[in-house]
Amino acid sequence: QQPVQSPQAVILREGEDAVINCSSSKALYSVHWYRQKHGEAPVFLMILLKGGEQKGHEKISASFNEKKQQSSLYLTASQLSYSGTYFCGTEGTGAGSYQLTFGKGTKLSVIP
Amino acid sequence: DSGVTQTPKHLITATGQRVTLRCSPRSGDLSVYWYQQSLDQGLQFLIQYYNGEERAKGNILERFSAQQFPDLHSELNLSSLELGDSALYFCASSVAPGDYEQYFGPGTRLTVT
Numbered sequence: 001q002q003p004v005q006s007p008q009a010v011i012l013r014e015g016e017d018a019v020i021n022c023s024s025s026k027a028l029y030s031v032h033w034y035r036q037k038h039g040e041a042p043v044f045l046m047i048l049l050k051g052g053e054q055k056g057h058e059k060i061s062a063s064f065n066e067k068k069q070q071s072s073l074y075l076t077a078s079q080l081s082y083s084g085t086y087f088c089g090t091e092g093t094g095a096g097s098y099q100l101t102f103g104k105g106t107k108l109s110v111i112p
Numbered sequence: 113d114s115g116v117t118q119t120p121k122h123l124i125t126a127t128g129q130r131v132t133l134r135c136s137p138r139s140g141d142l143s144v145y146w147y148q149q150s151l152d153q154g155l156q157f158l159i160q161y162y163n164g165e166e167r168a169k170g171n172i173l174e175r176f177s178a179q180q181f182p183d184l185h186s187e188l189n190l191s192s193l194e195l196g197d198s199a200l201y202f203c204a205s206s207v208a209p210g211d212y213e214q215y216f217g218p219g220t221r222l223t224v225t
Contacts, residue, residue, distance in 0.1 A: 002154075029211075030211050032211075032214075034214075034216075040218075041114065041202060041216035041217060041218055041219055042155070042202070042204075042216045043114075043216070044213040044214060044215070047211050047212075047213070049211055055211070055213070087154065087155060089155075091211070098160055098162075098167050098168040098209040098210055099157045099160060099168040099169075099170050100157055100214075101157065101170075102154055102155040102156070102157070103154065104153075104154040105154050
């Protein structure tokens with residue numbers, strides 16, 4: 001099932017912070033975050049694994065609450081370059097489940 | 113540049129036709145993924161291959177098929193095309209299946225008229 005992202009869209013001024021949430025109705029093994037700028041391909045940001053391991057960029061932070069099947073992406077001191085659509089992709093706990101189910105995305109606009 | 117290449121960039125075809133989209137993964141990557149992105153559905157996982165073998169199947173229609181060749185490039189075949197198949201098709205690659213960073217290609221924009 002497709003994870004639900006919130007908010008659907010957010011507008012920030014440079015320097016402001018934002019939190020993007022991703023919620024699933026099924027047990028998760030991992031959550032992946034990607035950012036896609038208009039007209040471009042998605043770009044990897046971070047992977048959060050069950051058990052607490054994280055892989056990703058140092059300047060991006062995120063959390064993964066396994067019990068609630070939720071993840072949050074924290075964007076602090078936003079810059080114009082942060083603008084884009086953020087997607088979370090979830091991987092279930094079924095054996096051999098190598099597929100990601102992506103949410104519909106959160107459109108982030110950072111203005112001067 | 114992610115290192116993943118996709119051809120063609122744009123494709124315009126008529127309903128009922130068949131097309132083939134091609135993807136070359138990043139050097140060293142053994143896994144290839146195909147995604148469909150439309151405005152209202154976001155990124156939909158279609159299918160994944162690892163070293164020539166199908167590993168996972170998502171919401172891929174029976175009219176669609178894919179394969180990964182010994183040189184690791186992959187092709188997505190779409191047949192009996194319908195207007196609703198118009199979308200952006202992305203290929204991504206990673207070193208292996210599972211929790212590894214996926215590198216996305218630039219996509220192929222398919223327009224069915």
